[in-house]
Amino acid sequence: MSRTDERPAAEPHGHGLRLCTWDADSGADVEAWLRGRGDPEFRRWNTPMPWDESFEGARESLRRRAESDAEGKTVAFRITDAESGLTLGQVGLSGIDAYMRRAVVGYWVLPEARGRRVATRALDLAARWTFTELGIHRLELDHVVGHAASCRIAELCGFPAEGIMRGAAFDEGRHDAFRDAHLHARLADDPAPEGI
Template identity: 55%
Template sequence: MTDILLRPWDPRSADDVDAWLRGHVDPEFRRWNTPIRVITDTASARESLAAKTADGATGRSMAFCVTDAADGTILGQVSVNAIDRILSNAVVGYWVLPEARGRGVATGSLLLAARWAFAEAGLHRLELGHALGHEGSCRVAERCGFLYEGTVRGAMWEAERRDAFRDVHRHGRLATDPEPEPKAP
C-alpha cells in the first residue's frame, strides 16, 4: 500500500485543477459515476473544485486531495459529503487517478477519511454507496470496515445519463465499529 497524505484541495493551484479535471473525465470514473456538475475542461474543473472547497468552509462536506506521502504527487480524492450534524452522519466517496490504481490508494484514503470523520468531525455513522457491479469499490468498502447493508433500488444515475437510474450497494460504518486491520488491495 502506498503511504498517503490527505490535504485540502486548492482551486487556485493549476496542479490541483488539472488532477480534478483528469479524475472527472477519466472513462473508468465516468463508467461508475455521473457527477451533478458536468466537468469537461479546465474552467469547469476550477469552478467545480472551488464550489467543493466552499462547501468545506461551511461544514457541509470535506474534500481531501490524496497525495503520495513521499513526493506530494496527487493520486486521487476522498470526501466526506452531506454532513448532517443533527443525525451525526455523512456519505463518503472517492476516486483514484488511473496511474495510481492498484496500489491501495482508495483503501488508504478511505481509512484516513473515516478516521477524520469519526475523530475530528465527531460523526457517528458513515455511508458509502456504489453502483451495483462495481466490485472494486465493494472490496474497498469491505476492507475499510464498511459493512454491506443492502441494495437501494434506482438510487443513482446511469453512467452519462440523468434520465435513467441504477441500483446501489449501500455500506455503512459506525464510529463504534472496530478499526479494520489494513489489508493489501
C-alpha cells in the same frame, strides 16, 4: 458547538498518504481534478450533476466544492503521496448531518495510482478522521451495483454491505435514468479494520 462545526486544520496522514485540501488556484490541482473526473472508468461508475469539460470548468467545480466545505456541507481531500506530494485521487464527505452525526464518503483514484491500495488506505484515513475529528457516528458509502472493486474496498475498510438502494444513482452518463446502488456503512464504535 459540535465538532462538525469546527473544522480542524490538521491534515490526516498515514499509510504513506496525506489528505490535503484542494486548491482551485493551483493549476496542478485543477488538472488532476479534471483528469480524475474525466477518466472513462470514473465516468463508468459516476454521473456527477455537472461535468467538468474544461480546465476553467474544473477550476469552478473546485471553487464550488471549497465553498461547500467552508459551509460545513462537505469535506474534500486531495489524496497525495506523503513523500512526493504527488496527487493520487480524491476522498470526500458529503451529506454531513451534524445533528444525526451521519455523513457519506466517496472516493476516486487517478488511473496511474490504481492497483496500489490507494483508495483503501485513503478511505481508512478519512473514516478515522471523520470519527475522531468530526464526531460522526455513522459513515455511509454507496456505489453502483456491479462495481466490484468499490465493494471490496468498502469491506476491507470495515464498511459491511447493508443492502441495495433501488434507483439511487444516475445511470452511466445520464441524468434522466437511474440504477441501483449497494449501501455500506461503518459506525464509530465498529472494530477498526486490520491490515490496511
